[in-house]
Amino acid sequence: MSRITFLGTASAVPNASHHNAHFVLESGQRMVLVDCSGNPIVRFAEAGIDPMKLTDVILTHFHPDHVSGLPLLLMDLWLMGREQPLTIHGLQDDLDRMQKMMALFEWENWTEFFPVAFHDLVSEENTPVLMDAEITILASPVCHMIPAIGLRMELPEGVVSYSTDTGPCESVIRLGMDANVLIHEAAGSAKGHTSAAEAGEAAAQAGVETLVLIHYPPDANPVELATEAGMAFSGTVVVAEDLMALELS
Ligand SMILES: [Zn+2]
DSSP: OOEEEEEEEESSSSSBBBBBSSSEEETTTTEEEEOOOSSSHHHHHHHHHOOGGGOEEHHHHHHHHHHHHHHHHHHHHTTTTTOOOOOEEHHHHHHHHHHHHHHHHHGEEEEEEEEHEEEEEOOTTTEEEESSSSOOHHHEEOOOOSSSSSEEEEETTTEEOOSSSSSSOOHHHHHHTTTEEEEOOOOOSSSOOHHHHHHHHHHHHHHHEEEEEEEEESSSSSHHHHHTTEEEEEEEEOOOOTTTTTEEO
């Protein structure tokens, strides 16, 4: 069984019950954190997930609400005694910035720090992020205000796609084509973002079974969001809540 647990669901400004959007995928031997905001170790504890089992981190773009938790995560895993390597995937420029951020913390002086590998991704459609016998994750550039990648996660039980932050975008529809689940942002119709109604249109065009709305303003009414998304989309609409788990079996 593969499982996605939403560690946060809010757009850029969170509140007490909605942390910034990020989630963890558990599938087979892999545990993949997609984006890393807030205080990850606390979120893992609240979700009942062991952060030491993390194998990979994917950064979708270099906005603070998607990457600012990474230095804290790395430091805490080190202090918790982690020895296993961790791979961080992202666009090359984002990983360069991440390493500059870590250099400010002088992480080269963190003694016996576990190995961290960087996997630079090119900004092209269907770039392989992860491929093993059980899962394949592909990335494509999406339509945000800075370079950003959406994901297509091909799991043993089905396909889950993730828009990350984006305006309405053809490549998101291709990433989501015939997926079981499309996780789509619904921050609103500002530049580089998408309204719930537009997310519903994307889900309909991609032909997915279930649309999960994420990265929405935390004071939005979830019933209204779902109703908006359902205007163009006849499948199931779920408004993600913090610590909600989505199980694929
Ligand atoms: Zn963003």
